[in-house]
Amino acid sequence: MFDSLSNKLGSVFQKLSNRGRLTDKDIDEALKEVRVALLEADVNFKVAREFVAKVKERCMGSEVLQGLNPGQQVVKIVNEELTEVLDAGDHQLHHGTQSPAVLMLVGLQGSGKTTTAAKLALHLDRGPGQKTLMVAADLRRPAAIDQLQALGAQLDLPVYSEDPASTTVLNVTKNGIKEAAKQGCPWVIIDTGGRLQIDDELMAELTDLKKAINPQETILVVDAMTGQDAVNAAGEFNKRVGLTGLILSKLDGDARGGAALSITSVTGVPIKFMGVGEKSDALEPFYPDRLASRI
Ligand SMILES: Nc1nc2c(ncn2[C@@H]2O[C@H](COP(=O)(O)OP(=O)(O)OP(=O)(O)O)[C@@H](O)[C@H]2O)c(=O)[nH]1
Numbered sequence: 001m002f003d004s005l006s007n008k009l010g011s012v013f014q015k016l017s018n019r020g021r022l023t024d025k026d027i028d029e030a031l032k033e034v035r036v037a038l039l040e041a042d043v044n045f046k047v048a049r050e051f052v053a054k055v056k057e058r059c060m061g062s063e064v065l066q067g068l069n070p071g072q073q074v075v076k077i078v079n080e081e082l083t084e085v086l087d088a089g090d091h092q093l094h095h096g097t098q099s100p101a102v103l104m105l106v107g108l109q110g111s112g113k114t115t116t117a118a119k120l121a122l123h124l125d126r127g128p129g130q131k132t133l134m135v136a137a138d139l140r141r142p143a144a145i146d147q148l149q150a151l152g153a154q155l156d157l158p159v160y161s162e163d164p165a166s167t168t169v170l171n172v173t174k175n176g177i178k179e180a181a182k183q184g185c186p187w188v189i190i191d192t193g194g195r196l197q198i199d200d201e202l203m204a205e206l207t208d209l210k211k212a213i214n215p216q217e218t219i220l221v222v223d224a225m226t227g228q229d230a231v232n233a234a235g236e237f238n239k240r241v242g243l244t245g246l247i248l249s250k251l252d253g254d255a256r257g258g259a260a261l262s263i264t265s266v267t268g269v270p271i272k273f274m275g276v277g278e279k280s281d282a283l284e285p286f287y288p289d290r291l292a293s294r295i
């Protein structure tokens with residue numbers, strides 16, 4: 001992930017550091033290339049524009065240009081501003097005072113909710129008596145329940161489900177939370193169903209469910225490969241359902257990184273984890289500074 005962007009930024013900075021002293025014009029030209037690299041990585045144009053403006057403001061006229069290693073100073077500023085773009089302040093999961101804490105996963109069809117439910121359950125697993133229970137609350141797709149059950153069996157984690165013909169999303173979710181309480185689970189994860197597009201019916205279903213169960217965390221799983229569509233979906237889900245965090249999935253693929261770099265500044269919602277593979281251990285906590293340094 002981000003390979004192409006980091007290569008391009010790398011070559012811009014290489015040119016700068018070969019220069020020694022820098023003029024305003026050098027900085028200007030370098031930042032133009034940075035902006036193009038960001039846009040090519042599918043970063044939101046407003047985010048790219050503001051980013052470059054901020055870096056420029058900090059570089060121009062400051063001691064940066066006169067200093068010993070102006071190229072390195074520019075790299076440092078870019079790195080700090082990248083961290084700023086990715087940083088929403090709070091990237092942790094919060095359990096709160098009530099057990100089980102409810103974590104509701106929402107997202108469009110195929111974004112990676114079910115896979116991520118298993119990844120999170122494993123991440124939060126504290127062994128016997130402290131397991132995370134997953135609730136199969138996607139009643140629309142016939143294979144959805146089997147998929148979650150198979151993941152639970154594979155990871156030795158409990159899954160709660162009911163016959164979709166004789167239950168509702170609300171009932172299976174409420175009963176699942178009760179079951180988690182009975183088993184002493186600190187966390188219960190609700191795997192909801194998705195749609196291809198954001199539609200009123202899905203939003204109403206999720207809003208009602210959220211109101212009824214009052215989750216500690218409401219997390220949107222977005223497919224990073226869908227670029228700016230992921231950013232738009234996040235804005236819409238946040239407006240209509242209300243989110244506490246985001247998980248970007250499929251960052252191991254050929255995602256250009258634009259979604260990751262735009263989503264927080266466009267929506268104000270923090271990224272909490274990154275999905276980096278299909279396996280259940282392919283989940284990384286999100287640290288803005290670490291990711292910025294990687295870029
Ligand atoms: N490479 C890669 N594949 C992923 C990742 N997360 C999920 N997938 C794959 O994406 C596909 C869809 O994942 P699901 O977890 O079924 O998605 P979903 O959101 O539950 O889908 P619906 O229930 O149909 O809405 C599967 O083939 C997963 O293996 C990831 O981080 N990396």
Ligand SMILES: [Mg+2]
Pocket residue numbers: 113114115138144191192193
């Ligand atoms: Mg699913």
